[in-house]
Amino acid sequence: MPMTQKIYYDSAYIREWHTHITNRLTKADGVYVTLAETAFYPHGGGQSCDLGQIGGIAVLDVNLEDGEVWHKLEHSPEQDEVQCELDWERRFDHMQHHTGQHLLSAVTLKLTDAMTVSVHLGTDYATIDVAAEMLSAEQLADIEQEVNRQIVRNAPVRTSWVTAEEAARLPLVKPPTVTEDIRIVEIEGVEYNACGGTHVAATGEIGIIKLLKTEKVKAATRIYFKCGTRALNEFTAIQHVLNGVTTKLKTNRDELLERIEKMEQEQKLLHSELNVVKATNDAYYAQELLSAREGLVIAQVFENKSLKDMQSLATKLTAEHEGLVLFASISEAKVVLAQNGQPSEWACGPFFKGNLAAYQGKGGGSETMAQAGFASSEDALAFYEFTRAQLGDHS
Numbered sequence: 001m002p003m004t005q006k007i008y009y010d011s012a013y014i015r016e017w018h019t020h021i022t023n024r025l026t027k028a029d030g031v032y033v034t035l036a037e038t039a040f041y042p043h044g045g046g047q048s049c050d051l052g053q054i055g056g057i058a059v060l061d062v063n064l065e066d067g068e069v070w071h072k073l074e075h076s077p078e079q080d081e082v083q084c085e086l087d088w089e090r091r092f093d094h095m096q097h098h099t100g101q102h103l104l105s106a107v108t109l110k111l112t113d114a115m116t117v118s119v120h121l122g123t124d125y126a127t128i129d130v131a132a133e134m135l136s137a138e139q140l141a142d143i144e145q146e147v148n149r150q151i152v153r154n155a156p157v158r159t160s161w162v163t164a165e166e167a168a169r170l171p172l173v174k175p176p177t178v179t180e181d182i183r184i185v186e187i188e189g190v191e192y193n194a195c196g197g198t199h200v201a202a203t204g205e206i207g208i209i210k211l212l213k214t215e216k217v218k219a220a221t222r223i224y225f226k227c228g229t230r231a232l233n234e235f236t237a238i239q240h241v242l243n244g245v246t247t248k249l250k251t252n253r254d255e256l257l258e259r260i261e262k263m264e265q266e267q268k269l270l271h272s273e274l275n276v277v278k279a280t281n282d283a284y285y286a287q288e289l290l291s292a293r294e295g296l297v298i299a300q301v302f303e304n305k306s307l308k309d310m311q312s313l314a315t316k317l318t319a320e321h322e323g324l325v326l327f328a329s330i331s332e333a334k335v336v337l338a339q340n341g342q343p344s345e346w347a348c349g350p351f352f353k354g355n356l357a358a359y360q361g362k363g364g365g366s367e368t369m370a371q372a373g374f375a376s377s378e379d380a381l382a383f384y385e386f387t388r389a390q391l392g393d394h395s
């Protein structure tokens with residue numbers, strides 16, 4: 001059986017063709033077929049595989065095994081004669097990113113001397129790792145501008161097959177990984193690169209490149225980028241968020257940062273004002289609780305009070321009150337128990353530790369102050385009532 005003819009090497013623009021199935025294989029994970037001719041590019045060289053249809057049946061995966069291209073299908077086609085079609089949007093996106101990656105790597109090398117050491121061209125994201133500890137914002141801006149200049153130049157991208165001797169005479173970026181039938185991708189005026197991927201015919205088809213961010217990966221710098229339609233979609237998504245935020249904050253893009261800084265200051269001011277009001281309110285409320293107390297226990301349930309506020313009020317009370325303070329907050333599902341540190345049989349933390357499990361509570365604390373959180377306000381209230389009854393027995 002002759003090997004599949006890889007017509008993606010004849011032209012990256014073949015997206016529909018007629019051929020026949022040459023082999024079928026059923027494996028545990030699905031049905032696999034080979035074709036007399038295929039334009040389905042398999043995974044390889046950092047590029048993701050093509051998808052599409054064979055005889056109207058969806059192609060799920062394309063892999064290269066011992067030089068043969070295997071297409072994984074949803075199910076086996078009835079006929080051997082099949083019409084094939086690529087998911088062109090996906091393939092063209094891969095072409096834009098693969099040629100874009102070659103340009104980006106070439107320009108980064110030229111401007112910063114940093115060689116590309118690894119490439120990822122996924123449908124999810126595209127990156128190159130370059131051998132540089134870091135790149136400055138200025139360097140990145142220069143690289144982005146130069147790549148876009150090369151895109152506008154609309155330089156032809158040519159592919160050819162050469163022997164090892166011919167390859168040795170070319171100024172290749174890296175030595176080829178194969179020793180015969182070496183495929184060269186040339187971006188006119190930029191570089192010669194040994195590469196098996198699918199590329200656009202001229203750099204103008206990349207449309208645009210946008211560098212998104214960098215991160216440090218060991219001794220290399222990873223550059224995230226988007227080309228063409230994907231870059232446009234990124235722009236649309238950012239614009240959508242920006243419009244939402246500026247509308248919400250009743251401002252425009254230029255004044256957005258200023259607006260947020262102003263809000264932060266207002267927030268700070270409100271916070272300090274609120275703390276003053278809270279302290280006054282606590283002092284007043286503490287007096288009320290103290291004068292209304294009966295026996296050794298001050299117990300109170302709050303509809304809506306934070307743990308921090310309950311703790312601060314409890315501290316105020318135990319400074320003036322010989323007995324115990326028990327608080328619960330319904331909104332927070334939390335309980336606080338405090339005492340003033342006088343010798344007492346009531347050690348708050350150990351009491352919580354010993355009894356919380358029965359109420360699905362989690363917490364603990366010191367001899368003088370304990371706090372616990374609960375899965376629901378019902379559990380918190382049940383624990384509050386239980387503790388109150390226990391304290392009542394001992395007061």
Ligand SMILES: [Zn+2]
Nearest residue numbers: 045195196197
């Ligand atoms: Zn390549």
